[in-house]
Amino acid sequence: MDDLSVKTGKRVVVLGAGSAGTMMVNKLRTRLPDEWQVVAVDRDNAHMYQPGFLFIPVGKYKPSRVVHSRKKYLLPGIDFVEAAVEKVVTAENKVYLSSGQAIEYDYLLIATGTQIRPDLTEGMADGALWFKKVFEFYTYEGSVALRRALEEFEGGKVVVHVTDMPIKCPVAPLELSFLIDDYFRKKRIRHKVDLTYVTPLDGAFSKPVASRELGNLLDDRAIRLRPDFAIDRIDNETQELVGYDGTRIPFDLCITTPLNTGQDYVFASDIGDESGFIPVDKHTLQSTDAPNVFAIGDATNLPTSKAGAVAHFSSEKLIENMVGLMLEGKQPAERFDGHANCFVESGRGQALLLDFNYDTQPLTGTYPLAHVGPMKLLGRSRLNHMGKLAFEKMYWGLLMRNRKNPLPADMQIAGKKWEE
Ligand SMILES: Cc1cc2nc3c(=O)[nH]c(=O)nc-3n(C[C@H](O)[C@H](O)[C@H](O)COP(=O)(O)OP(=O)(O)OC[C@H]3O[C@@H](n4cnc5c(N)ncnc54)[C@H](O)[C@@H]3O)c2cc1C
Known part of the structure; x- marks a missing residue:
């Protein structure tokens, strides 16, 4: 890691390298020119696949299966700082760390999840x-x-x-x-x-x-x-x-x-609400208090589920909003619709699938393709269960590796059935 005590060029700092932070820091590194410094901060090097916490208690996963090295999933050219965030002062554009270091930023992305x-x-x-x-x-x-x-x-x-x-x-x-x-x-x-x-x-x-x-x-x-x-x-x-x-x-x-709640440091900073979540515009993910600050994932006050799927779908919009502002001074215009989907493990080798957004509650129908599926929404099936298990591979192999994911970021309405 370079010395970050003095800022010599443009710098974006991402707090948290879990699901949302890792996706975003890799996207930023890919999209920003080399003169931009991209920094990721996390308190440790243990990236946990949290959906696996469900399968450990019932003996289906060995505990070690859910833990991977964070650094392994960060692209070359990203500076990784292993330290806990203690405070963010937006008036100074600075992040204070447990190591005693203070990092100055031009843009900040908060992805520190919940506790x-x-x-x-x-x-x-x-x-x-x-x-x-x-x-x-x-x-x-x-x-x-x-x-x-x-x-x-x-x-x-x-x-x-x-x-x-x-x-x-x-x-x-x-x-x-x-x-x-x-x-x-x-x-x-x-x-x-x-x-x-x-x-x-x-x-x-x-x-x-x-x-x-x-x-x-x-x-x-x-x-x-x-x-x-x-x-x-x-x-x-x-x-x-x-x-x-x-x-x-x-x-x-x-x-x-x-x-x-949000993390302790949020309560010690000038950026959170009373539960420690970061207030953002629910469509652009830009902080409602500081225009050079964005937040994503569980750390936000978005009125949708706190889920990895939300972090993933919203990252597709957020990257355009951040890069547009950082490189061209464009006001964020890409709108996240609150899209969430969750495979609900229902036991006996089956699962249900829920798909919804800010405006539309989970409906019956098919996913991801209208009328074709192959997954069934709100109905139990073996295929949905296989989808839940396959997600682990997609998480480490596609999402955390900055590879293109075929699922659309916006919720699709075609093929869904409405009921009163
Ligand atoms: C039991 C369980 C089952 C789940 N199942 C599903 C599922 O099936 N599908 C789904 O979509 N989602 C599921 N989730 C939710 C999903 O794991 C989270 O929504 C997702 O991880 C959110 O990503 P995030 O990046 O916002 O937060 P996280 O992935 O939690 O990352 C936050 C990061 O911030 C770091 N951090 C926190 N505080 C500090 C600090 N002060 N200084 C430095 N670093 C800090 C942490 O170390 C962590 O790496 C499940 C969660 C649990 C607990």
């Missing part, structure tokens, strides 16, 4: 049951610890719980419920397990048609749905989730999804 905050719910991270009977699976450590707990589990009340929205990959806790249903069946103890899905939403999911389909699927699997549950605390003595209204939900094993 889980189990410490913000009483009795969760500070309780005696944390990582003994109360687990999470949104981190590497959490999913590995849950794997051991499931191996040892012999029956009782299992609660899969969501603390509050937004969370990244909002279908992941549902998927985990379906996968552990399968897991307990294979272990031949399903009849000894009372499985409940507890959510603050008024149904299984936030979008009406998808919520109905996913709710039916929970029913089908004899997984009880407990909607509208606003957690106040976990009572570690009685092993119960306690709601604000005093309702109590007992458990022998609780798999929670803690509050998701």
Whole structure:
């Protein structure tokens, strides 16, 4: 890495080299002339394939499978700085790092994702049951610890719980419920397990048609749905989730999804909202506060799912907006439509596929080609499950390698069925 203490030419700095940051920094390096310095900052060199956190607990993935070297996926000509961001001061165009270094930028892209905050719910991270009977699976450590707990589990009340929205990959806790249903069946103890899905939403999911389909699927699997549950605390003595209204939900094993917020440094900077997310124009991804700052992925306040697919689709628009502004002074004009799609693992070797954007909720039909598919939207199929598994190869082999992806960035309406 060059000495970054003095800025001699034009410099763009990308914070975070996870899904969105890696895609964007590679695109920037490819599109910008050599005199532009392209810098990527991340706190470590371990790039995790987070959808794999679902498969580790149920023994389908070895933990080591999800971890790759970040540097391996960064194109030559990118300066990688391994340090934690401590603060961004947009008035100075500077990023302050844990190493004591301050990096000045002409343009900044924020792609530092979310973090889980189990410490913000009483009795969760500070309780005696944390990582003994109360687990999470949104981190590497959490999913590995849950794997051991499931191996040892012999029956009782299992609660899969969501603390509050937004969370990244909002279908992941549902998927985990379906996968552990399968897991307990294979272990031949399903009849000894009372499985409940507890959510603050008024149904299984936030979008009406998808919520109905996913709710039916929970029913089908004899997984009880407990909607509208606003957690106040976990009572570690009685092993119960306690709601604000005093309702109590007992458990022998609780798999929670803690509050998701932006990263700590955002709270210490002048760039975030009260949840630590970066306010951006929802179509151009330009910061609403500083015109030379953009944000992408889970770190933003975009009103769509926090998902890798969103990072990918929006990157196709963002690169045009950034490069146009940086090289020609053009105002950002490419509009991201909020397109998200998620393969929802439904167990028994099948998955559902959801496809939606800011304006259109998930509908039935086919994907990616109208009437042809081959994937079925909102219906369970083996092919959808194969699609979910194949995505891992596409992630490392295409998206993180800056290779052209054939899927269109905008949501396609043709071939979808509307219902009242
Ligand atoms: C269990 C699970 C299942 C999922 N399944 C799917 C799925 O099936 N499909 C899908 O599309 N999405 C899925 N996701 C969501 C997907 O992984 C994320 O939406 C995606 O990774 C977001 O990309 P990002 O770049 O915004 O954030 P990340 O990929 O999380 O990258 C953020 C980066 O910022 C770095 N960083 C953070 N803070 C700092 C700091 N202070 N200093 C320096 N670096 C920092 C981190 O180290 C990290 O590398 C899943 C997520 C989970 C947890």
